Amino acid sequence: MTGRDLLAIEDLDRSELERILETSLRMEEVGRRDVKKVPTLRGRTLINLFFEPSTRTRTSFEIAGKRLSADVVNFSPSSSSLTKAEGILDTAMTLDAMDPDAVVVRHKVAGVPKRIADALDAPVINAGDGAHEHPTQALLDLFTVWQEKGRIDGLTVTIIGDILHSRVARSNLYAFSKLGAEVRLAAPPTMLPPAVESLGVKAYTSLREALEGADVVMLLRIQQERLAGCFFPSIREYATAFGLDRRKLRFAKDDAIVMHPGPINRGVEIAHDLADQRPSVILDQVRNGVAVRMAVLYLCAGRTPRGGVRREGS
Amino acid sequence: MGRIWIRGGRLLDPASGCDEVGDLLVEDGRIVAVGAGLEAGDGDVIDAKGRWVAPGFVDLHVHLREPGEEYKEDIASGGRAGVAGGFTALVCMANTHPINDDPSVTEYILDRARQESPARVYPVAAATRGLAGEVMTEMVALFEAGVVAFSDDGKTIMDSNVMRRVLEYSGLVRVPIITHAEDRTLVCDGVVNEGAVSTRLGLPGNPAVAEVVHVARDLLLAELSGAHLHVAHVSTAGAVALIRAARERGVHVTAEVTPHHLTLLDEAALGYDTNTKMAPPLRGSSDVEACRAGIADGTIDAIATDHAPHAVHEKDVEFTAAPPGVIGLETAVPVTLDLVRQEQLSPLEWVRRLSTNPTRIIGRPGGSLAVGAAADLVLIDPDRHWIYDPAKGYSKSRNSPWAGREMIGRATVTIVGGRLVYDVDRGVLVP
Numbered sequence A: 001m002t003g004r005d006l007l008a009i010e011d012l013d014r015s016e017l018e019r020i021l022e023t024s025l026r027m028e029e030v031g032r033r034d035v036k037k038v039p040t041l042r043g044r045t046l047i048n049l050f051f052e053p054s055t056r057t058r059t060s061f062e063i064a065g066k067r068l069s070a071d072v073v074n075f076s077p078s079s080s081s082l083t084k085a086e087g088i089l090d091t092a093m094t095l096d097a098m099d100p101d102a103v104v105v106r107h108k109v110a111g112v113p114k115r116i117a118d119a120l121d122a123p124v125i126n127a128g129d130g131a132h133e134h135p136t137q138a139l140l141d142l143f144t145v146w147q148e149k150g151r152i153d154g155l156t157v158t159i160i161g162d163i164l165h166s167r168v169a170r171s172n173l174y175a176f177s178k179l180g181a182e183v184r185l186a187a188p189p190t191m192l193p194p195a196v197e198s199l200g201v202k203a204y205t206s207l208r209e210a211l212e213g214a215d216v217v218m219l220l221r222i223q224q225e226r227l228a229g230c231f232f233p234s235i236r237e238y239a240t241a242f243g244l245d246r247r248k249l250r251f252a253k254d255d256a257i258v259m260h261p262g263p264i265n266r267g268v269e270i271a272h273d274l275a276d277q278r279p280s281v282i283l284d285q286v287r288n289g290v291a292v293r294m295a296v297l298y299l300c301a302g303r304t305p306r307g308g309v310r311r312e313g314s
Numbered sequence B: 001m002g003r004i005w006i007r008g009g010r011l012l013d014p015a016s017g018c019d020e021v022g023d024l025l026v027e028d029g030r031i032v033a034v035g036a037g038l039e040a041g042d043g044d045v046i047d048a049k050g051r052w053v054a055p056g057f058v059d060l061h062v063h064l065r066e067p068g069e070e071y072k073e074d075i076a077s078g079g080r081a082g083v084a085g086g087f088t089a090l091v092c093m094a095n096t097h098p099i100n101d102d103p104s105v106t107e108y109i110l111d112r113a114r115q116e117s118p119a120r121v122y123p124v125a126a127a128t129r130g131l132a133g134e135v136m137t138e139m140v141a142l143f144e145a146g147v148v149a150f151s152d153d154g155k156t157i158m159d160s161n162v163m164r165r166v167l168e169y170s171g172l173v174r175v176p177i178i179t180h181a182e183d184r185t186l187v188c189d190g191v192v193n194e195g196a197v198s199t200r201l202g203l204p205g206n207p208a209v210a211e212v213v214h215v216a217r218d219l220l221l222a223e224l225s226g227a228h229l230h231v232a233h234v235s236t237a238g239a240v241a242l243i244r245a246a247r248e249r250g251v252h253v254t255a256e257v258t259p260h261h262l263t264l265l266d267e268a269a270l271g272y273d274t275n276t277k278m279a280p281p282l283r284g285s286s287d288v289e290a291c292r293a294g295i296a297d298g299t300i301d302a303i304a305t306d307h308a309p310h311a312v313h314e315k316d317v318e319f320t321a322a323p324p325g326v327i328g329l330e331t332a333v334p335v336t337l338d339l340v341r342q343e344q345l346s347p348l349e350w351v352r353r354l355s356t357n358p359t360r361i362i363g364r365p366g367g368s369l370a371v372g373a374a375a376d377l378v379l380i381d382p383d384r385h386w387i388y389d390p391a392k393g394y395s396k397s398r399n400s401p402w403a404g405r406e407m408i409g410r411a412t413v414t415i416v417g418g419r420l421v422y423d424v425d426r427g428v429l430v431p
């Protein structure tokens, strides 16, 4: 991690990823206790700074913080009330003056958590920025696969859907390839990012080829409002060509698991009967999200008390 | 005004091809003698040993922001930044507030420039009213008021028929139509070069083809009309190739490239620094190489800065919300001297692209050290090392991608109309 920030999986190396996974395992154990609380971050303040609404991710961070005994404050400036004059950096500096021990940032524009991290003393955790990265989602996906398969090395992971606009896909392709998995992307040509193979992954426009021998099939949410008509002709055609059902899943390995970051569009990217039961592990992902975020909060905000070692400017 | 005797410099005159050490005598605003071992007389002496002596540089692409956005820049501060960077004349774009689409605005700019600017100022008028791309401006009236070209720069004339008529009608005034060539429908919401960098950043990509498609259209329309098309801030290999081919078949086209498109890669944006956001965006290495080859072989005629000042608070926002553009007047000399150091341009050809060619494109005097020419001159120390700090510069704005960088080479003396207006040790001297 760059200093104590967690901004992008692209910045992490293998040992840092493994360390987060191992810490997550210990945190997961806390979640299975009767009293799901440890004093690790007692007296520390965590601010959830969500410029873009996301109940799921915010709640997951909130529960993670509370299980570590941190004081969690949610701050969600609606983007409409943010005039140009009171910009993102002003908001962040105002919060920084309240001496938080970590700030979790979600914004609809790529790069905002990085700009905020550059300006703040407190560690910054990226909770999703535009189409850039969503590091904790990738970490919980890694953790889920690791628990299911016992390893990451040598697995084949196929990510299907709107790769172009997906921060989940970007974080996951770095996360899985850094730990030795083969990552494949499958989408209509209009939704594959330019030069994406330069990131060390393979891009496919044939779903069947992309699924051949896959251990993990990861689906992405289709933002219907934004995409239909420009990136693909209709939801029906997308669902027919790229929606996953049990028939298409047969191209993957027999023991392949199906993942989705949620919220799901039933009948679009995933067939109804596939979403709720094995081989789908969608609810395990949600459960693991809390453990992984506890690990990240612990590693970012728990190591040195505030006012201790300052992180290097980057 | 008196006499200035410039002694012992390396005289670089692209107009005559002269490149030799000698003296130059200025009297009453004009060059009166050039040669080796001129006799000293009265007047100021400038020791030019180790310096290049060149006709003053002319920047074809500057946003002076006055009238209307004087908090970013004004004619006085822009003029000072210009002479501090070695420019004796600035061609200023029409996207002010109000827009320069009416002779009264042109006259205001020229009037302010006469009073406030140490550099000459040549206004460009809008090609269409309100830069709306629909109705052409009163070109004859604007030309008579003093504009040197027409352009909707900052915006693009998307309607091909409007562009055709603008080019045709410009035959009445015979000045260039400057195109900001980016097909808006292909740019879409792109903010960085489309490619590996946009993919890594997760920011919307602006594809090279958006420029190439538009340049192709404008070249065909220029060919049809016979008008003089000037392509602003060329940034792609495709555009360079099209311009080269068009010129070979006789199309009246000229072109410019910015210092940033010659020297910076799209990767500069990887830290989300909004001072790396330009329109067109910084490109990949093959495009940069093609632009460098284009300026070297003369396909691209001129280096122009696209000096685009923006206030700190305007740039300190989300990458997508930040206005595009960077300041460049005070860094163009050291940044583009890189092409001389890499031996892609000789010193003489470098001066041609900063002085002689731009003056020809806008049909104004200058670009020559001939006896009788106006004494617009610059002295360059090609080896001077210095650190660029925009806060200490003359521009009101600081949006530079080179802030804090070590620079090699600097304008040390600037003379406009026989008057010493800048000396590196004393700063800008007038007005």
Ligand SMILES: [Zn+2]
Pocket (backbone or CB within 6 Å): B153, B154, B155, B180, B232, B233, B279, B280
């Ligand atoms: Zn422009």
